[in-house]
Amino acid sequence: MREFGYHRASDSADALTALGAHPDSRFLGGGTNLVDLMKAGVERPCVLVDIRRLPLDTIEVTPDGGLHIGATVVNSDLAAHPEVRRRYPALAQAVLAGASGQLRNMATVGGNLLQRTRCAYFNDVTTPCNKRVPGSGCPAIEGEHHNHAILGASEHCASVHPSDMAVALTAFDAVVSYQTGEGPGELPISEFYLPVGDTPHRETVLPPGALVTGVTLPPAPLAAHSRFRKVRERASYAFAIGSVAAALDVQDRVVRDVRLAFGAVASRPWRAGKAERELTGAPAAPATFAAAADAELATAHPLPRNGYKVALMRNLVVAVLTELTEEARP
Incomplete structure:
Protein backbone atom coordinates (compact mmCIF):
# COMPACT_ATOMS: atom_id res chain seq x y z
CA MET A 1 0.00 0.00 0.00
CA ARG A 2 1.25 3.49 -0.83
CA GLU A 3 2.15 5.62 2.18
CA PHE A 4 -0.49 8.24 2.95
CA GLY A 5 -1.18 11.11 5.29
CA TYR A 6 -4.10 11.32 7.68
CA HIS A 7 -6.23 14.31 8.70
CA ARG A 8 -9.13 14.16 11.15
CA ALA A 9 -11.63 16.83 10.14
CA SER A 10 -13.16 18.97 12.88
CA ASP A 11 -16.10 20.20 10.76
CA SER A 12 -17.32 20.16 7.16
CA ALA A 13 -15.37 23.29 6.22
CA ASP A 14 -12.17 21.76 7.59
CA ALA A 15 -12.84 18.53 5.68
CA LEU A 16 -13.36 20.36 2.39
CA THR A 17 -10.26 22.51 2.91
CA ALA A 18 -8.13 19.47 3.70
CA LEU A 19 -9.38 17.61 0.66
CA GLY A 20 -8.84 20.60 -1.60
CA ALA A 21 -5.26 20.97 -0.46
CA HIS A 22 -4.31 17.60 -1.93
CA PRO A 23 -5.69 16.60 -5.35
CA ASP A 24 -5.24 12.88 -4.64
CA SER A 25 -6.86 12.86 -1.20
CA ARG A 26 -10.05 10.99 -0.25
CA PHE A 27 -12.71 11.28 2.44
CA LEU A 28 -12.63 8.39 4.91
CA GLY A 29 -15.83 7.15 6.54
CA GLY A 30 -15.93 3.51 7.58
CA GLY A 31 -13.31 2.59 5.00
CA THR A 32 -14.90 -0.78 4.24
CA ASN A 33 -14.54 -0.22 0.48
CA LEU A 34 -11.82 2.41 0.23
CA VAL A 35 -9.24 0.59 2.36
CA ASP A 36 -9.73 -2.62 0.37
CA LEU A 37 -9.15 -0.68 -2.86
CA MET A 38 -6.04 0.90 -1.38
CA LYS A 39 -4.68 -2.53 -0.49
CA ALA A 40 -5.29 -3.69 -4.06
CA GLY A 41 -3.63 -0.60 -5.53
CA VAL A 42 -6.81 0.58 -7.23
CA GLU A 43 -7.02 3.69 -5.04
CA ARG A 44 -3.76 5.48 -4.15
CA PRO A 45 -4.67 8.57 -2.10
CA CYS A 46 -1.91 10.72 -0.66
CA VAL A 47 -4.09 11.86 2.27
CA LEU A 48 -7.16 10.40 3.99
CA VAL A 49 -9.52 13.00 5.45
CA ASP A 50 -11.40 11.32 8.30
CA ILE A 51 -14.99 12.61 8.53
CA ARG A 52 -16.31 10.19 11.14
CA ARG A 53 -16.42 12.84 13.88
CA LEU A 54 -18.48 15.32 11.89
CA PRO A 55 -22.02 15.88 13.23
CA LEU A 56 -23.60 13.87 10.41
CA ASP A 57 -24.56 10.76 12.35
CA THR A 58 -28.23 11.30 13.21
CA ILE A 59 -31.55 10.09 11.81
CA GLU A 60 -34.37 12.60 12.16
CA VAL A 61 -38.02 12.77 11.18
CA THR A 62 -38.53 15.77 8.90
CA PRO A 63 -41.38 18.26 9.49
CA ASP A 64 -43.30 16.86 6.51
CA GLY A 65 -43.07 13.27 7.77
CA GLY A 66 -40.06 12.02 5.85
CA LEU A 67 -36.65 11.07 7.22
CA HIS A 68 -33.23 12.70 7.05
CA ILE A 69 -30.28 10.32 7.42
CA GLY A 70 -26.82 11.72 8.08
CA ALA A 71 -23.96 10.58 5.87
CA THR A 72 -21.92 9.08 8.71
CA VAL A 73 -24.77 7.02 10.17
CA VAL A 74 -23.45 3.47 10.23
CA ASN A 75 -25.47 0.82 8.46
CA SER A 76 -26.25 -1.13 11.62
CA ASP A 77 -27.84 1.93 13.22
CA LEU A 78 -29.79 2.68 10.05
CA ALA A 79 -31.25 -0.83 9.86
CA ALA A 80 -32.17 -0.86 13.56
CA HIS A 81 -33.75 2.60 13.74
CA PRO A 82 -37.45 2.27 14.67
CA GLU A 83 -38.62 5.00 12.28
CA VAL A 84 -36.75 3.43 9.36
CA ARG A 85 -38.26 0.03 10.15
CA ARG A 86 -41.74 1.52 10.52
CA ARG A 87 -41.80 3.99 7.62
CA TYR A 88 -39.44 2.36 5.10
CA PRO A 89 -39.07 -1.35 5.99
CA ALA A 90 -37.56 -2.21 2.60
CA LEU A 91 -34.65 0.13 3.39
CA ALA A 92 -33.93 -1.66 6.67
CA GLN A 93 -34.16 -5.03 4.89
CA ALA A 94 -31.80 -3.85 2.13
CA VAL A 95 -29.18 -2.73 4.64
CA LEU A 96 -29.39 -6.01 6.57
CA ALA A 97 -28.98 -7.93 3.30
CA GLY A 98 -26.02 -5.83 2.23
CA ALA A 99 -23.10 -7.09 4.29
CA SER A 100 -21.90 -8.98 7.34
CA GLY A 101 -22.58 -7.62 10.80
CA GLN A 102 -18.97 -6.55 11.21
CA LEU A 103 -19.09 -4.49 8.01
CA ARG A 104 -22.46 -2.94 8.89
CA ASN A 105 -20.99 -1.76 12.19
CA MET A 106 -18.35 0.25 10.26
CA ALA A 107 -19.84 1.14 6.86
CA THR A 108 -21.54 4.53 6.52
CA VAL A 109 -24.52 5.71 4.49
CA GLY A 110 -22.42 8.13 2.43
CA GLY A 111 -19.78 5.52 1.72
CA ASN A 112 -22.43 2.99 0.75
CA LEU A 113 -23.76 5.35 -1.91
CA LEU A 114 -20.27 5.97 -3.30
CA GLN A 115 -18.85 2.44 -3.18
CA ARG A 116 -17.18 1.18 -6.32
CA THR A 117 -18.11 -1.82 -8.43
CA ARG A 118 -17.03 -5.29 -7.34
CA CYS A 119 -16.13 -6.34 -10.90
CA ALA A 120 -13.04 -8.56 -10.70
CA TYR A 121 -11.36 -6.73 -13.58
CA PHE A 122 -11.78 -3.37 -11.86
CA ASN A 123 -10.24 -4.74 -8.68
CA ASP A 124 -7.26 -6.33 -10.46
CA VAL A 125 -4.70 -3.70 -11.48
CA THR A 126 -2.96 -6.20 -13.79
CA THR A 127 -5.97 -6.20 -16.15
CA PRO A 128 -7.47 -3.47 -18.37
CA CYS A 129 -10.56 -1.65 -17.12
CA ASN A 130 -12.20 1.46 -18.56
CA LYS A 131 -13.60 2.38 -15.17
CA ARG A 132 -10.14 2.31 -13.60
CA VAL A 133 -8.03 3.38 -16.61
CA PRO A 134 -10.20 5.14 -19.24
CA GLY A 135 -9.60 3.83 -22.75
CA SER A 136 -7.89 0.60 -21.68
CA GLY A 137 -10.82 -1.66 -22.56
CA CYS A 138 -13.44 -3.83 -20.85
CA PRO A 139 -12.34 -7.47 -20.68
CA ALA A 140 -15.61 -8.45 -18.99
CA ILE A 141 -17.46 -8.16 -22.31
CA GLU A 142 -15.67 -11.24 -23.63
CA GLY A 143 -14.55 -12.65 -20.29
CA GLU A 144 -16.20 -13.40 -16.94
CA HIS A 145 -19.51 -11.52 -16.81
CA HIS A 146 -22.12 -13.83 -15.32
CA ASN A 147 -22.95 -11.21 -12.66
CA HIS A 148 -22.72 -8.18 -14.93
CA ALA A 149 -25.27 -5.73 -16.34
CA ILE A 150 -28.24 -6.53 -18.56
CA LEU A 151 -29.66 -2.98 -18.61
CA GLY A 152 -28.02 0.30 -19.52
CA ALA A 153 -24.55 -1.11 -20.23
CA SER A 154 -22.30 -0.21 -23.15
CA GLU A 155 -19.32 -1.64 -24.99
CA HIS A 156 -17.16 0.37 -22.60
CA CYS A 157 -18.37 -1.18 -19.33
CA ALA A 158 -20.80 -3.84 -18.17
CA SER A 159 -20.21 -3.76 -14.41
CA VAL A 160 -23.03 -3.34 -11.89
CA HIS A 161 -23.40 -1.06 -8.91
CA PRO A 162 -23.06 -3.15 -5.73
CA SER A 163 -25.18 -1.16 -3.24
CA ASP A 164 -28.36 -2.78 -1.88
CA MET A 165 -29.21 0.28 0.18
CA ALA A 166 -29.18 2.52 -2.90
CA VAL A 167 -31.79 0.30 -4.58
CA ALA A 168 -34.29 0.95 -1.77
CA LEU A 169 -33.42 4.65 -1.70
CA THR A 170 -34.06 4.80 -5.45
CA ALA A 171 -37.49 3.22 -5.06
CA PHE A 172 -38.41 5.87 -2.48
CA ASP A 173 -37.17 8.94 -4.41
CA ALA A 174 -34.41 9.83 -1.95
CA VAL A 175 -32.52 13.12 -2.27
CA VAL A 176 -28.76 13.24 -1.64
CA SER A 177 -27.38 16.36 0.06
CA TYR A 178 -23.78 17.48 -0.27
CA GLN A 179 -21.45 20.33 0.59
CA THR A 180 -18.77 22.08 -1.46
CA GLY A 181 -16.66 25.15 -0.85
CA GLU A 182 -19.34 27.15 -2.64
CA GLY A 183 -22.14 25.94 -0.38
CA PRO A 184 -24.69 23.14 -0.01
CA GLY A 185 -26.48 21.31 -2.80
CA GLU A 186 -28.98 18.53 -3.40
CA LEU A 187 -29.46 15.85 -6.04
CA PRO A 188 -32.40 13.48 -6.52
CA ILE A 189 -30.96 9.99 -6.41
CA SER A 190 -32.52 9.42 -9.85
CA GLU A 191 -29.99 11.97 -11.16
CA PHE A 192 -27.12 11.14 -8.81
CA TYR A 193 -25.60 8.26 -10.79
CA LEU A 194 -24.47 8.75 -14.37
CA PRO A 195 -25.34 6.37 -17.22
CA VAL A 196 -22.28 4.32 -18.09
CA GLY A 197 -22.06 5.53 -21.74
CA ASP A 198 -18.50 6.02 -22.94
CA THR A 199 -17.27 7.48 -19.63
CA PRO A 200 -17.63 4.65 -17.10
CA HIS A 201 -14.95 6.22 -14.89
CA ARG A 202 -17.41 9.05 -14.14
CA GLU A 203 -19.94 7.48 -11.80
CA THR A 204 -21.86 10.37 -10.20
CA VAL A 205 -22.68 13.99 -10.99
CA LEU A 206 -21.23 15.22 -7.70
CA PRO A 207 -19.01 18.30 -8.16
CA PRO A 208 -15.30 17.57 -7.66
CA GLY A 209 -14.36 17.50 -4.00
CA ALA A 210 -17.97 17.41 -2.77
CA LEU A 211 -18.74 15.97 0.65
CA VAL A 212 -21.95 13.93 0.88
CA THR A 213 -23.70 15.09 4.05
CA GLY A 214 -26.91 13.07 4.10
CA VAL A 215 -29.93 11.55 2.42
CA THR A 216 -33.53 12.70 2.74
CA LEU A 217 -36.47 10.40 2.16
CA PRO A 218 -39.70 12.26 1.28
CA PRO A 219 -42.89 11.26 3.08
CA ALA A 220 -44.39 8.18 1.45
CA PRO A 221 -47.20 6.34 3.25
CA LEU A 222 -46.91 3.71 0.51
Whole structure:
Protein backbone atom coordinates (compact mmCIF):
# COMPACT_ATOMS: atom_id res chain seq x y z
CA MET A 1 0.00 0.00 0.00
CA ARG A 2 1.25 3.49 -0.83
CA GLU A 3 2.15 5.62 2.18
CA PHE A 4 -0.49 8.24 2.95
CA GLY A 5 -1.18 11.11 5.29
CA TYR A 6 -4.10 11.32 7.68
CA HIS A 7 -6.23 14.31 8.70
CA ARG A 8 -9.13 14.16 11.15
CA ALA A 9 -11.63 16.83 10.14
CA SER A 10 -13.16 18.97 12.88
CA ASP A 11 -16.10 20.20 10.76
CA SER A 12 -17.32 20.16 7.16
CA ALA A 13 -15.37 23.29 6.22
CA ASP A 14 -12.17 21.76 7.59
CA ALA A 15 -12.84 18.53 5.68
CA LEU A 16 -13.36 20.36 2.39
CA THR A 17 -10.26 22.51 2.91
CA ALA A 18 -8.13 19.47 3.70
CA LEU A 19 -9.38 17.61 0.66
CA GLY A 20 -8.84 20.60 -1.60
CA ALA A 21 -5.26 20.97 -0.46
CA HIS A 22 -4.31 17.60 -1.93
CA PRO A 23 -5.69 16.60 -5.35
CA ASP A 24 -5.24 12.88 -4.64
CA SER A 25 -6.86 12.86 -1.20
CA ARG A 26 -10.05 10.99 -0.25
CA PHE A 27 -12.71 11.28 2.44
CA LEU A 28 -12.63 8.39 4.91
CA GLY A 29 -15.83 7.15 6.54
CA GLY A 30 -15.93 3.51 7.58
CA GLY A 31 -13.31 2.59 5.00
CA THR A 32 -14.90 -0.78 4.24
CA ASN A 33 -14.54 -0.22 0.48
CA LEU A 34 -11.82 2.41 0.23
CA VAL A 35 -9.24 0.59 2.36
CA ASP A 36 -9.73 -2.62 0.37
CA LEU A 37 -9.15 -0.68 -2.86
CA MET A 38 -6.04 0.90 -1.38
CA LYS A 39 -4.68 -2.53 -0.49
CA ALA A 40 -5.29 -3.69 -4.06
CA GLY A 41 -3.63 -0.60 -5.53
CA VAL A 42 -6.81 0.58 -7.23
CA GLU A 43 -7.02 3.69 -5.04
CA ARG A 44 -3.76 5.48 -4.15
CA PRO A 45 -4.67 8.57 -2.10
CA CYS A 46 -1.91 10.72 -0.66
CA VAL A 47 -4.09 11.86 2.27
CA LEU A 48 -7.16 10.40 3.99
CA VAL A 49 -9.52 13.00 5.45
CA ASP A 50 -11.40 11.32 8.30
CA ILE A 51 -14.99 12.61 8.53
CA ARG A 52 -16.31 10.19 11.14
CA ARG A 53 -16.42 12.84 13.88
CA LEU A 54 -18.48 15.32 11.89
CA PRO A 55 -22.02 15.88 13.23
CA LEU A 56 -23.60 13.87 10.41
CA ASP A 57 -24.56 10.76 12.35
CA THR A 58 -28.23 11.30 13.21
CA ILE A 59 -31.55 10.09 11.81
CA GLU A 60 -34.37 12.60 12.16
CA VAL A 61 -38.02 12.77 11.18
CA THR A 62 -38.53 15.77 8.90
CA PRO A 63 -41.38 18.26 9.49
CA ASP A 64 -43.30 16.86 6.51
CA GLY A 65 -43.07 13.27 7.77
CA GLY A 66 -40.06 12.02 5.85
CA LEU A 67 -36.65 11.07 7.22
CA HIS A 68 -33.23 12.70 7.05
CA ILE A 69 -30.28 10.32 7.42
CA GLY A 70 -26.82 11.72 8.08
CA ALA A 71 -23.96 10.58 5.87
CA THR A 72 -21.92 9.08 8.71
CA VAL A 73 -24.77 7.02 10.17
CA VAL A 74 -23.45 3.47 10.23
CA ASN A 75 -25.47 0.82 8.46
CA SER A 76 -26.25 -1.13 11.62
CA ASP A 77 -27.84 1.93 13.22
CA LEU A 78 -29.79 2.68 10.05
CA ALA A 79 -31.25 -0.83 9.86
CA ALA A 80 -32.17 -0.86 13.56
CA HIS A 81 -33.75 2.60 13.74
CA PRO A 82 -37.45 2.27 14.67
CA GLU A 83 -38.62 5.00 12.28
CA VAL A 84 -36.75 3.43 9.36
CA ARG A 85 -38.26 0.03 10.15
CA ARG A 86 -41.74 1.52 10.52
CA ARG A 87 -41.80 3.99 7.62
CA TYR A 88 -39.44 2.36 5.10
CA PRO A 89 -39.07 -1.35 5.99
CA ALA A 90 -37.56 -2.21 2.60
CA LEU A 91 -34.65 0.13 3.39
CA ALA A 92 -33.93 -1.66 6.67
CA GLN A 93 -34.16 -5.03 4.89
CA ALA A 94 -31.80 -3.85 2.13
CA VAL A 95 -29.18 -2.73 4.64
CA LEU A 96 -29.39 -6.01 6.57
CA ALA A 97 -28.98 -7.93 3.30
CA GLY A 98 -26.02 -5.83 2.23
CA ALA A 99 -23.10 -7.09 4.29
CA SER A 100 -21.90 -8.98 7.34
CA GLY A 101 -22.58 -7.62 10.80
CA GLN A 102 -18.97 -6.55 11.21
CA LEU A 103 -19.09 -4.49 8.01
CA ARG A 104 -22.46 -2.94 8.89
CA ASN A 105 -20.99 -1.76 12.19
CA MET A 106 -18.35 0.25 10.26
CA ALA A 107 -19.84 1.14 6.86
CA THR A 108 -21.54 4.53 6.52
CA VAL A 109 -24.52 5.71 4.49
CA GLY A 110 -22.42 8.13 2.43
CA GLY A 111 -19.78 5.52 1.72
CA ASN A 112 -22.43 2.99 0.75
CA LEU A 113 -23.76 5.35 -1.91
CA LEU A 114 -20.27 5.97 -3.30
CA GLN A 115 -18.85 2.44 -3.18
CA ARG A 116 -17.18 1.18 -6.32
CA THR A 117 -18.11 -1.82 -8.43
CA ARG A 118 -17.03 -5.29 -7.34
CA CYS A 119 -16.13 -6.34 -10.90
CA ALA A 120 -13.04 -8.56 -10.70
CA TYR A 121 -11.36 -6.73 -13.58
CA PHE A 122 -11.78 -3.37 -11.86
CA ASN A 123 -10.24 -4.74 -8.68
CA ASP A 124 -7.26 -6.33 -10.46
CA VAL A 125 -4.70 -3.70 -11.48
CA THR A 126 -2.96 -6.20 -13.79
CA THR A 127 -5.97 -6.20 -16.15
CA PRO A 128 -7.47 -3.47 -18.37
CA CYS A 129 -10.56 -1.65 -17.12
CA ASN A 130 -12.20 1.46 -18.56
CA LYS A 131 -13.60 2.38 -15.17
CA ARG A 132 -10.14 2.31 -13.60
CA VAL A 133 -8.03 3.38 -16.61
CA PRO A 134 -10.20 5.14 -19.24
CA GLY A 135 -9.60 3.83 -22.75
CA SER A 136 -7.89 0.60 -21.68
CA GLY A 137 -10.82 -1.66 -22.56
CA CYS A 138 -13.44 -3.83 -20.85
CA PRO A 139 -12.34 -7.47 -20.68
CA ALA A 140 -15.61 -8.45 -18.99
CA ILE A 141 -17.46 -8.16 -22.31
CA GLU A 142 -15.67 -11.24 -23.63
CA GLY A 143 -14.55 -12.65 -20.29
CA GLU A 144 -16.20 -13.40 -16.94
CA HIS A 145 -19.51 -11.52 -16.81
CA HIS A 146 -22.12 -13.83 -15.32
CA ASN A 147 -22.95 -11.21 -12.66
CA HIS A 148 -22.72 -8.18 -14.93
CA ALA A 149 -25.27 -5.73 -16.34
CA ILE A 150 -28.24 -6.53 -18.56
CA LEU A 151 -29.66 -2.98 -18.61
CA GLY A 152 -28.02 0.30 -19.52
CA ALA A 153 -24.55 -1.11 -20.23
CA SER A 154 -22.30 -0.21 -23.15
CA GLU A 155 -19.32 -1.64 -24.99
CA HIS A 156 -17.16 0.37 -22.60
CA CYS A 157 -18.37 -1.18 -19.33
CA ALA A 158 -20.80 -3.84 -18.17
CA SER A 159 -20.21 -3.76 -14.41
CA VAL A 160 -23.03 -3.34 -11.89
CA HIS A 161 -23.40 -1.06 -8.91
CA PRO A 162 -23.06 -3.15 -5.73
CA SER A 163 -25.18 -1.16 -3.24
CA ASP A 164 -28.36 -2.78 -1.88
CA MET A 165 -29.21 0.28 0.18
CA ALA A 166 -29.18 2.52 -2.90
CA VAL A 167 -31.79 0.30 -4.58
CA ALA A 168 -34.29 0.95 -1.77
CA LEU A 169 -33.42 4.65 -1.70
CA THR A 170 -34.06 4.80 -5.45
CA ALA A 171 -37.49 3.22 -5.06
CA PHE A 172 -38.41 5.87 -2.48
CA ASP A 173 -37.17 8.94 -4.41
CA ALA A 174 -34.41 9.83 -1.95
CA VAL A 175 -32.52 13.12 -2.27
CA VAL A 176 -28.76 13.24 -1.64
CA SER A 177 -27.38 16.36 0.06
CA TYR A 178 -23.78 17.48 -0.27
CA GLN A 179 -21.45 20.33 0.59
CA THR A 180 -18.77 22.08 -1.46
CA GLY A 181 -16.66 25.15 -0.85
CA GLU A 182 -19.34 27.15 -2.64
CA GLY A 183 -22.14 25.94 -0.38
CA PRO A 184 -24.69 23.14 -0.01
CA GLY A 185 -26.48 21.31 -2.80
CA GLU A 186 -28.98 18.53 -3.40
CA LEU A 187 -29.46 15.85 -6.04
CA PRO A 188 -32.40 13.48 -6.52
CA ILE A 189 -30.96 9.99 -6.41
CA SER A 190 -32.52 9.42 -9.85
CA GLU A 191 -29.99 11.97 -11.16
CA PHE A 192 -27.12 11.14 -8.81
CA TYR A 193 -25.60 8.26 -10.79
CA LEU A 194 -24.47 8.75 -14.37
CA PRO A 195 -25.34 6.37 -17.22
CA VAL A 196 -22.28 4.32 -18.09
CA GLY A 197 -22.06 5.53 -21.74
CA ASP A 198 -18.50 6.02 -22.94
CA THR A 199 -17.27 7.48 -19.63
CA PRO A 200 -17.63 4.65 -17.10
CA HIS A 201 -14.95 6.22 -14.89
CA ARG A 202 -17.41 9.05 -14.14
CA GLU A 203 -19.94 7.48 -11.80
CA THR A 204 -21.86 10.37 -10.20
CA VAL A 205 -22.68 13.99 -10.99
CA LEU A 206 -21.23 15.22 -7.70
CA PRO A 207 -19.01 18.30 -8.16
CA PRO A 208 -15.30 17.57 -7.66
CA GLY A 209 -14.36 17.50 -4.00
CA ALA A 210 -17.97 17.41 -2.77
CA LEU A 211 -18.74 15.97 0.65
CA VAL A 212 -21.95 13.93 0.88
CA THR A 213 -23.70 15.09 4.05
CA GLY A 214 -26.91 13.07 4.10
CA VAL A 215 -29.93 11.55 2.42
CA THR A 216 -33.53 12.70 2.74
CA LEU A 217 -36.47 10.40 2.16
CA PRO A 218 -39.70 12.26 1.28
CA PRO A 219 -42.89 11.26 3.08
CA ALA A 220 -44.39 8.18 1.45
CA PRO A 221 -47.20 6.34 3.25
CA LEU A 222 -46.91 3.71 0.51
CA ALA A 223 -43.37 2.86 1.69
CA ALA A 224 -44.67 1.47 4.99
CA HIS A 225 -45.85 -1.54 2.96
CA SER A 226 -42.62 -2.40 1.22
CA ARG A 227 -40.11 -5.18 0.81
CA PHE A 228 -36.56 -5.75 -0.38
CA ARG A 229 -35.61 -9.13 -1.79
CA LYS A 230 -32.07 -10.09 -2.78
CA VAL A 231 -30.88 -13.14 -4.68
CA ARG A 232 -27.26 -14.18 -4.19
CA GLU A 233 -25.12 -17.20 -4.91
CA ARG A 234 -24.75 -18.18 -1.26
CA ALA A 235 -26.88 -17.48 1.80
CA SER A 236 -24.05 -15.91 3.76
CA TYR A 237 -22.57 -12.51 2.93
CA ALA A 238 -22.45 -12.05 -0.85
CA PHE A 239 -23.25 -9.39 -3.42
CA ALA A 240 -26.53 -9.64 -5.29
CA ILE A 241 -27.02 -11.27 -8.64
CA GLY A 242 -30.42 -9.59 -8.67
CA SER A 243 -32.58 -7.62 -6.23
CA VAL A 244 -35.91 -5.81 -6.05
CA ALA A 245 -37.17 -3.04 -3.77
CA ALA A 246 -40.94 -2.69 -3.99
CA ALA A 247 -43.79 -0.85 -2.30
CA LEU A 248 -47.42 -1.49 -3.19
CA ASP A 249 -50.82 0.05 -2.49
CA VAL A 250 -53.68 -2.28 -3.43
CA GLN A 251 -57.35 -1.40 -3.03
CA ASP A 252 -60.18 -3.67 -4.17
CA ARG A 253 -57.54 -5.89 -5.85
CA VAL A 254 -56.36 -3.01 -8.05
CA VAL A 255 -52.89 -1.46 -7.89
CA ARG A 256 -53.39 2.16 -6.85
CA ASP A 257 -49.73 3.03 -6.46
CA VAL A 258 -46.39 1.24 -6.72
CA ARG A 259 -42.66 1.84 -6.35
CA LEU A 260 -40.19 -0.55 -7.95
CA ALA A 261 -36.41 -0.55 -8.31
CA PHE A 262 -33.92 -3.22 -9.41
CA GLY A 263 -30.40 -3.91 -8.22
CA ALA A 264 -27.41 -5.80 -9.69
CA VAL A 265 -28.67 -5.36 -13.26
CA ALA A 266 -27.04 -2.04 -14.26
CA SER A 267 -24.21 0.33 -13.44
CA ARG A 268 -26.61 2.20 -11.14
CA PRO A 269 -29.75 1.31 -9.18
CA TRP A 270 -32.46 0.86 -11.79
CA ARG A 271 -35.82 2.56 -11.25
CA ALA A 272 -38.39 0.41 -13.04
CA GLY A 273 -40.53 3.25 -14.36
CA LYS A 274 -42.04 1.30 -17.25
CA ALA A 275 -43.16 -1.46 -14.90
CA GLU A 276 -44.66 1.08 -12.50
CA ARG A 277 -46.72 2.63 -15.29
CA GLU A 278 -47.92 -0.78 -16.46
CA LEU A 279 -48.98 -1.70 -12.94
CA THR A 280 -50.79 1.47 -11.88
CA GLY A 281 -54.54 0.94 -12.21
CA ALA A 282 -54.14 -2.70 -13.26
CA PRO A 283 -55.37 -5.81 -11.43
CA ALA A 284 -53.10 -6.93 -8.61
CA ALA A 285 -52.42 -10.40 -10.00
CA PRO A 286 -49.37 -12.48 -10.91
CA ALA A 287 -50.09 -12.20 -14.65
CA THR A 288 -50.11 -8.39 -14.38
CA PHE A 289 -46.89 -8.41 -12.39
CA ALA A 290 -45.21 -10.64 -14.97
CA ALA A 291 -46.33 -8.40 -17.85
CA ALA A 292 -45.02 -5.32 -16.07
CA ALA A 293 -41.67 -6.98 -15.47
CA ASP A 294 -41.51 -7.99 -19.13
CA ALA A 295 -42.17 -4.39 -20.16
CA GLU A 296 -39.27 -3.19 -18.02
CA LEU A 297 -36.92 -5.92 -19.19
CA ALA A 298 -37.79 -5.57 -22.89
CA THR A 299 -34.70 -3.40 -23.41
CA ALA A 300 -32.36 -5.82 -21.65
CA HIS A 301 -29.22 -6.75 -23.60
CA PRO A 302 -27.62 -9.62 -21.73
CA LEU A 303 -24.15 -10.90 -22.50
CA PRO A 304 -23.62 -14.56 -23.43
CA ARG A 305 -23.36 -15.77 -19.83
CA ASN A 306 -25.73 -13.53 -17.86
CA GLY A 307 -28.99 -13.97 -19.74
CA TYR A 308 -30.36 -15.88 -16.75
CA LYS A 309 -30.88 -12.50 -15.06
CA VAL A 310 -33.83 -11.66 -17.29
CA ALA A 311 -35.85 -14.64 -16.04
CA LEU A 312 -34.54 -14.18 -12.51
CA MET A 313 -35.69 -10.57 -12.32
CA ARG A 314 -39.07 -11.40 -13.86
CA ASN A 315 -39.68 -14.11 -11.27
CA LEU A 316 -38.41 -11.91 -8.47
CA VAL A 317 -40.82 -9.08 -9.35
CA VAL A 318 -43.76 -11.49 -9.48
CA ALA A 319 -42.83 -13.11 -6.16
CA VAL A 320 -42.32 -9.87 -4.23
CA LEU A 321 -45.43 -8.10 -5.57
CA THR A 322 -47.56 -11.20 -4.98
CA GLU A 323 -46.40 -11.37 -1.36
CA LEU A 324 -47.15 -7.69 -0.81
CA THR A 325 -50.60 -8.14 -2.36
CA GLU A 326 -51.44 -11.10 -0.14
CA GLU A 327 -50.32 -9.21 2.95
CA ALA A 328 -52.62 -6.31 2.04
CA ARG A 329 -55.74 -8.45 1.96
CA PRO A 330 -58.08 -8.04 4.95
